Amino acid sequence: MSSVAVGILSGVLMGIVFGFALEKSRVFEPGMIVGQMQLRNWIMLKVFLSAVATGAVVLAFLHGFGFIKLQPKAALYAADIVGGLILGAGIALAGACPGTTLAQIGVGYRDAIFTLLGGLAGAVAFSYAQPWLAKSLIGTGPKLIFSELAGIPYWQGALALAAVIVVILALIERARPWRDDLGADVDGDVAEKSPQPRKRLAPAE
Known part of the structure; x- marks a missing residue:
């Protein structure tokens, strides 16, 4: 295999x-x-x-x-901090995270559908912004592995x-x-x- x-x-x-x-x-x-x-x-x-x-x-x-x-991916400290704050704010406001939205839809939470649509829209927006972000300050960093x-x-x-x-x-x-x-x-x-x-x-x- x-x-x-x-x-x-x-x-x-x-x-x-x-x-x-x-x-x-x-x-x-x-x-x-x-x-x-x-x-x-x-x-x-x-x-x-x-x-x-x-x-x-x-x-x-x-x-x-x-x-x-x-x-392993590079350790992007600025991106991790900014992205984590945005994600945390979204989780607190929506009462859902990317890993639970589909489960909420499965059990019948109607507003989770809008959370999913918002997440998809955000992913599309990020795909367009990613080339610029990769060249900015938050797109560079070393590859760090604790075991190494x-x-x-x-x-x-x-x-x-x-x-x-x-x-x-x-x-x-x-x-x-x-x-x-x-x-x-x-x-x-x-x-x-x-x-x-x-x-x-x-x-x-």
């Missing part, structure tokens, strides 16, 4: 696992997402850190045994990262158990009086 086929297969399997965890954790709920951005709900962070740790272990295995070859800076193989660095994340997850869970953050309606809204729920699409007869 070629490295491309292995990469595609592993990506599909990881996507299935991530999607299953996304639905079971109810992280796609707007209350979960907005609550995380307001630092009053930590389930979203736990799920995403779990995904990072899982991805690090899988990449450590695939790269360590030579199934794939990594092609530390002088260790990539698989060791990836496993070390996963171990650190597991410890962080354990500490967060001890301080804020996930059951306390679910809310009465399992939607992340832990306030005494829940706001009016969003309208969902009526099921097809």
